[in-house]
Amino acid sequence: MADLHARGEQPEYLFWVGCAGAFDDRYKKVAQAFVKILTFLDISYAVLGREESCTGDPARRAGNEMLYQMQALQNIAILESYGITRIITICPHCYNIFKNEYPDLGAKFETINYLQLLDQFIVSGKLSFDAAALGGVCVTYHDPCYLGRANDMYFEPRSILKKLTTGLVEMERNKSFAFCCGGGGTQMFKEAEKGNKEVYVERTEEALRTNATVIATACPFCMTMITDGIKSKNREDEIKNFDIAELIVQSLNL
Amino acid sequence: MGKQIAFAVILLATLGIFSYTISRTIRYFKLTKKAFPVRDFGKRLQVMMSVAFGQTKIFRRPVIGFFHAVVFWGFCVIAVGSVEMVVDGLSGSEKALQFLGPLYDLIMASGDIFGLLVAICIVIFLGRRLLFHIKRFEGIEMKRVSHLDANIALSMILILMISLLGMNMAYLSIHTVPGKQVAGVYPVSSLLAGIFSALPAGKVFVIYETCWWLHILMIFVFANVLPYSKHFHVFMSVPNVFLSRLDPLGKLSNMDNITCEVRMMLYPEQGAGLPASVLPPERFGVKDAEDITWKNYLDSLACTECGRCTSVCPANLTGKLLSPRKIIMNIRARMKEKGPGLVKNGTGFNDNKSLLNDYITPEELWACTTCNACAMECPVNINHPGLIIDMRRYLVMEEASAPSGIKWIFGNIENNGAAWQFSADDRMVWAKDITLNQN
Numbered sequence: 001m002a003d004l005h006a007r008g009e010q011p012e013y014l015f016w017v018g019c020a021g022a023f024d025d026r027y028k029k030v031a032q033a034f035v036k037i038l039t040f041l042d043i044s045y046a047v048l049g050r051e052e053s054c055t056g057d058p059a060r061r062a063g064n065e066m067l068y069q070m071q072a073l074q075n076i077a078i079l080e081s082y083g084i085t086r087i088i089t090i091c092p093h094c095y096n097i098f099k100n101e102y103p104d105l106g107a108k109f110e111t112i113n114y115l116q117l118l119d120q121f122i123v124s125g126k127l128s129f130d131a132a133a134l135g136g137v138c139v140t141y142h143d144p145c146y147l148g149r150a151n152d153m154y155f156e157p158r159s160i161l162k163k164l165t166t167g168l169v170e171m172e173r174n175k176s177f178a179f180c181c182g183g184g185g186t187q188m189f190k191e192a193e194k195g196n197k198e199v200y201v202e203r204t205e206e207a208l209r210t211n212a213t214v215i216a217t218a219c220p221f222c223m224t225m226i227t228d229g230i231k232s233k234n235r236e237d238e239i240k241n242f243d244i245a246e247l248i249v250q251s252l253n254l
Numbered sequence: 255m256g257k258q259i260a261f262a263v264i265l266l267a268t269l270g271i272f273s274y275t276i277s278r279t280i281r282y283f284k285l286t287k288k289a290f291p292v293r294d295f296g297k298r299l300q301v302m303m304s305v306a307f308g309q310t311k312i313f314r315r316p317v318i319g320f321f322h323a324v325v326f327w328g329f330c331v332i333a334v335g336s337v338e339m340v341v342d343g344l345s346g347s348e349k350a351l352q353f354l355g356p357l358y359d360l361i362m363a364s365g366d367i368f369g370l371l372v373a374i375c376i377v378i379f380l381g382r383r384l385l386f387h388i389k390r391f392e393g394i395e396m397k398r399v400s401h402l403d404a405n406i407a408l409s410m411i412l413i414l415m416i417s418l419l420g421m422n423m424a425y426l427s428i429h430t431v432p433g434k435q436v437a438g439v440y441p442v443s444s445l446l447a448g449i450f451s452a453l454p455a456g457k458v459f460v461i462y463e464t465c466w467w468l469h470i471l472m473i474f475v476f477a478n479v480l481p482y483s484k485h486f487h488v489f490m491s492v493p494n495v496f497l498s499r500l501d502p503l504g505k506l507s508n509m510d511n512i513t514c515e516v517r518m519m520l521y522p523e524q525g526a527g528l529p530a531s532v533l534p535p536e537r538f539g540v541k542d543a544e545d546i547t548w549k550n551y552l553d554s555l556a557c558t559e560c561g562r563c564t565s566v567c568p569a570n571l572t573g574k575l576l577s578p579r580k581i582i583m584n585i586r587a588r589m590k591e592k593g594p595g596l597v598k599n600g601t602g603f604n605d606n607k608s609l610l611n612d613y614i615t616p617e618e619l620w621a622c623t624t625c626n627a628c629a630m631e632c633p634v635n636i637n638h639p640g641l642i643i644d645m646r647r648y649l650v651m652e653e654a655s656a657p658s659g660i661k662w663i664f665g666n667i668e669n670n671g672a673a674w675q676f677s678a679d680d681r682m683v684w685a686k687d688i689t690l691n692q693n
Contacts (some may be wrong), residue, residue, distance in 0.1 A: 052681055151504055179571075182572075
């Protein structure tokens with residue numbers, strides 16, 4: 001972004017990579033997949049690069065409002081300094097905090113989740129798939145809490161997946177009834193409290209009961225938890241966990 | 255005349271006790287903090303019509319939800335008849351609202367039909383509670399008294415419905431004679447009234463009077479028992495839905511006093527320009543009853559301990575201590591315990607106990623994934639996660655207490671702007687070597 005700005009250019013969108021997109025080895029591949037799609041669609045975008053910083057979501061949900069607001073106010077200042085008006089996120093937690101919580105601190109930009117953007121391109125016909133590309137693979141979609149219940153986004157991911165494969169199946173608990181992966185609210189970063197089961201195991205078992213061979217996710221935390229769940233069941237050879245962006249890249253062979 | 259005087263005295267006593275209860279409740283509300291401004295009345299009306307009167311969230315469990323909806327809708331219709339009984343009782347009239355004509359027939363007919371339907375539903379509810387083991391009704395927070403509370407309320411409703419039908423049947427029996435006219439239509443009671451035909455008129459009249467008094471007295475008793483039981487729900491649920499938080503479930507409330515502090519740290523030159531009303535409070539987050547908002551307290555009064563929240567909680571379902579229902583019940587219990595002292599001695603009152611630790615342990619709070627399944631499920635739009643975060647805010651910002659993994663990410667975010675320990679300089683490493691396949 002700094003380079004574009006120096007050249008006096010303004011991108012249409014700012015792509016907010018997020019800490020997981022930048023640092024989590026598995027989720028980096030999702031960030032890569034998404035920029036491949038952005039390039040394929042010839043979308044004008046920029047990233048903040050080293051000027052990007054944590055949105056403050058994990059701090060806020062762990063009760064550290066002070067640290068959250070420090071991060072938020074500094075992020076807002078940087079985004080404003082570049083005159084950003086539209087942000088695309090791949091992480092639902094970043095999406096939720098930009099869309100719902102930053103405005104309380106004066107932020108005025110529009111926040112778009114990547115699935116909304118991609119669905120728009122599908123509707124307008126600019127993005128289309130050969131349904132045979134993935135061979136009708138049996139996919140089940142795990143709703144991230146921060147897209148689903150938190151922001152009522154149940155339609156777009158399913159609409160995209162139905163274009164990618166004829167084999168979309170639902171888990172018993174889906175959409176607003178979906179069961180959490182166990183990673184939100186900073187659970188990702190700490191040991192679980194004493195109990196009789198891990199949340200991610202419970203959810204993975206439910207996903208496996210659908211007999212899908214691909215579990216599609218749309219959140220970095222869900223990806224970590226579900227991938228761990230598949231491993232804990234020793235099923236990583238037959239069952240794969242992909243982000244929707246990765247499935248699109250596979251389908252388009254980008 | 256004697257009946258009227260007796261009725262007036264009983265009504266006055268009922269209203270007296272009721273207003274005492276309500277004024278006490280209002281005093282507790284005055285102890286609470288502000289939540290959000292109540293605006294958007296159009297939207298609120300819409301939410302109330304769908305969630306409260308349309309019972310949309312209760313129907314997320316379609317079968318048992320249907321029975322609840324029947325009871326709720328029945329209450330709404332039968333309440334009109336109860337108002338008429340009060341008018342009759344005071345004025346000595348009989349069926350005072352009959353001037354409404356066809357509308358009256360409709361109200362009476364619906365009340366009569368719902369009387370039977372509600373009675374059937376209540377029998378199902380009671381049977382289910384007494385004969386079956388329903389997991390949702392169990393849990394560490396569900397004591398014997400919780401079950402007793404439920405069964406007493408259900409029994410009272412059953413008596414209300416039986417007396418209503420008895421009253422209607424006897425009324426029909428008395429008035430279906432030459433020279434008398436029946437006011438209103440009673441489809442169910444007219445089918446059953448035949449069982450009184452063998453009895454002498456005097457006896458039927460006694461039955462009518464007994465049922466009439468039993469019904470209205472039961473309403474008076476019920477109205478004064480409810481505020482002290484979990485069935486305060488009956489009064490509080492519709493207002494609670496009307497006063498719902500209208501934000502998306504994912505949104506947490508902003509702490510404006512923190513914004514004030516952070517702005518002063520980041521932009522000290524602007525510090526003086528902040529409004530004086532935004533001053534740091536004595537305490538960050540929620541530790542005890544006086545720290546909660548009016549909405550948290552209203553939530554706790556509207557809760558009828560149905561346990562739909564806990565039954566979908568990922569932490570609870572995997573054996574952790576957290577139960578969202580318990581958190582809400584604890585709020586109410588703690589206010590009941592500390593409220594009188596706070597009212598009497600002011601906000602400085604200390605009974606050497608607190609909501610946090612004595613009622614709710616940090617272990618429960620840290621188990622929440624903030625997935626919002628509980629809030630999504632709650633039929634009266636209670637928001638549990640917001641309250642859990644408010645208690646985490648107290649733990650973190652006042653006591654610097656958090657699980658080690660969480661302290662670690664706080665440190666990372668402060669030092670390198672990410673939850674993980676990576677340098678900001680490496681933020682673009684992921685973007686190296688991305689190449690598109692050339693098709």
